[in-house]
Amino acid sequence: MIKDDLNSHIDDILNALGDDLDIEIKREDIEKELSRFIEYGVPIEQAKQTLIKKYGGQGVFSSSEQSSERKLISDLQPNERSVNLLCRVISVNPKEITVKGESRKIFYGILGDESGTISFTAWSSELDIERGDVVEISNAYTREWQGSVQLNLGDRVNIKKTDKEKLPESAFEPKTVKIMDLRSGIGAVDVTARILELNERETEVDGETKKVFSGILADETGKAQFTSWHDFNFKEEDVLQITGGYVKSWKGIPQLTFDQKATVKKIDKNKIPKKDLQIxxxxxxxxxxxxxxxxxxxxxxxxxxxxxxxxxxxxxxxxxxxxxxxxxxxxxxxxxxxxxxxxxxxxxxxxxxxxxxxxxxxxxxxxxxxxxxxxxxxxxxxxxxxxxxxxxxxxxxxxxxxxxxxxxxxxxxxxxxxxxxxxxxxxxxxxxxxx
Ligand SMILES: [Zn+2]
Known part of the structure; x- marks a missing residue:
């Protein structure tokens, strides 16, 4: 966005805030935050709306039904309450757990928005969302789990399916990253790496036996664990370009997860020579x-x-x-x-x-x-x-x-x-x- 445009949007925000201000707001602060939203591809009107609400204005720009401020996933910290998100369901799976000796069904998975992704757990036996749905979530809360922020959908949560165009696929373009920069919440990624270790096991998914592939991959910047939920037919020492995977982390160790929705391309092994993979x-x-x-x-x-x-x-x-x-x-x-x-x-x-x-x-x-x-x-x-x-x-x-x-x-x-x-x-x- 050209500077003049940005300035006029900042003027709009400051005008909308007008006399509502209890505190003095710096133009640079608004510029910084607005630029961040734009960088993540948040539509400009929505970004302006969010900032006006944040600084205590009434939000004159739209008739949005959202009653409180939307948060970006990458901004979430542990122990936040009343979290409101607009996000896309990247994965959702049921899981049986035992609580006080009784078996219970819960759900877990990954949610994403323009800024990144987050793992979630829904503590209810019914959850009417599917992969690909765009949902508005209100009253969720966050916790820290194994060193990363996790979203919890508890009793008070409200989940509403909404128009998929509010978060189009284009908001999820994979980012090209080196292994060293993989961290949970980064969103979809494009990684080129050599498979150093490959293990195969079978697991049960929705009553069906499925092969899962996991191991260690590396580029010249570091090593990470991976899990593939689809048989892409690769072998140890193959050099792969994996586009559309997601990152979770366990105690700070990144884990790249991908499935049939990802693209996995075998490329020239010399692209990542073994000798470059020192500790x-x-x-x-x-x-x-x-x-x-x-x-x-x-x-x-x-x-x-x-x-x-x-x-x-x-x-x-x-x-x-x-x-x-x-x-x-x-x-x-x-x-x-x-x-x-x-x-x-x-x-x-x-x-x-x-x-x-x-x-x-x-x-x-x-x-x-x-x-x-x-x-x-x-x-x-x-x-x-x-x-x-x-x-x-x-x-x-x-x-x-x-x-x-x-x-x-x-x-x-x-x-x-x-x-x-x-x-x-x-x-x-x-x-x-x-x-
Ligand atoms: Zn023991």
């Missing part, structure tokens, strides 16, 4: 911001060895760590001994925790589990501190985010001895070359 090394602030990632490498200084490190007892059934000889699922059990170290690692840009298993701990500490078993607690923690505290460590593994922060489950760990004299010499030589 991604990431500064910690970035990992914390993304919350989680599949198969990453990080490096930082160990600033704390956390309580819960050392020889612990695990449940023989489920492997959970026991507290006071009790498993949170299986109650009192005879635990089996294990060695674990929990670290806090800081690289100057951010901090995460990491859990180190027995094999890696033995390697890092250069001492066997059998020897630690014989030690008393104080001697053992002292040994950990001497060998690990304030040392630099390099870790690889999957990082998972939740409400407590980001934690890396280490698949490999090594202490990085960095020799101060050598570093200084190197720096000196580099400087010399510059002169």
């Amino acid at each position: 991604n090394k990431m500064p910690l602030f970035m990992l914390v911001e993304k919350r989680g990632a599949l198969d990453v490498e990080i490096e930082g200084t160990i600033i704390e060895i956390r309580p819960g490190s050392g020889v612990i007892l695990r449940c023989p059934e489920c492997n959970r760590a026991l507290t006071n000889n009790e498993c949170s699922i299986h109650g009192k059990v005879k635990g089996k001994q294990d060695l674990r170290i929990k670290l806090v690692i800081d690289d100057g840009t951010g901090a995460i925790t990491s859990s180190i298993n027995k094999e890696l701990a033995e390697k890092l500490l250069n001492k066997k589990f059998e020897e630690y078993k014989k030690m008393d607690e104080v001697t053992m923690i002292d040994d950990f501190n001497k060998k690990l505290f304030a040392h630099r460590i390099n870790l690889q593994g999957n990082a998972l985010g939740d409400e407590f922060g980001t934690s890396l489950i280490a698949k490999d760990a090594k202490l990085v001895d960095f020799d101060i004299k050598e570093e200084a010499d190197k720096l000196f030589h580099e400087l010399e070359e510059l002169v």
Whole structure:
């Protein structure tokens, strides 16, 4: 939109607000918000209407029956109440759950608008909406679930089917994105990636057995999990352009989901050479911001060895760590001994925790589990501190985010001895070359 047009729309909004204003509204704020709506393809009159209502005006532009402000999906935060949306049903599925010993039917799926998508759960046994419907939803609410915002349709919700043209298909053009930028709520995406791992399983959908394909895919920016609900007949190591998939995330790890409505094209394998798919090394602030990632490498200084490190007892059934000889699922059990170290690692840009298993701990500490078993607690923690505290460590593994922060489950760990004299010499030589 050209600047003059935008200005005249802003004038309209300010005029409509007129003397209703209790607060002073900055022209730049309105411009910023209006531009955002336009960028997402919201029709201009509707965008103006929304802003006028937001700033307390009466909405002189239309006879819209919507009684309160429409929200864009990408703006939703956890724990919002009275959420009103205009959206398209991207998927909807029934699910049986057990509540207090009784079986109940609920629905779950994905809703989308011009700004993005969101997972929803409808807590009712009847839900009269189908994929492709455009619906006005009022009085929904949001929660955080596994690190992403989720929409809940509860008792008070009102769902009304409306004209499909209010949100035409064209509002859902897939965006081309790199794996690193995949996040839930981004909307339909177009991704080019190499299939690194492929598994096939069967599942029941509406009483029919269906094949589901899942695994890991990657481009030069990172790795993600995927699920395909349709047999596109691809194999491991194929390089694919997948258009029209959607992204969900679990603890910060993106998961690309697609089905027969998506287009999957095999392309030249050299487009994403295997050698470009190294493990991604990431500064910690970035990992914390993304919350989680599949198969990453990080490096930082160990600033704390956390309580819960050392020889612990695990449940023989489920492997959970026991507290006071009790498993949170299986109650009192005879635990089996294990060695674990929990670290806090800081690289100057951010901090995460990491859990180190027995094999890696033995390697890092250069001492066997059998020897630690014989030690008393104080001697053992002292040994950990001497060998690990304030040392630099390099870790690889999957990082998972939740409400407590980001934690890396280490698949490999090594202490990085960095020799101060050598570093200084190197720096000196580099400087010399510059002169
Ligand atoms: Zn257990």
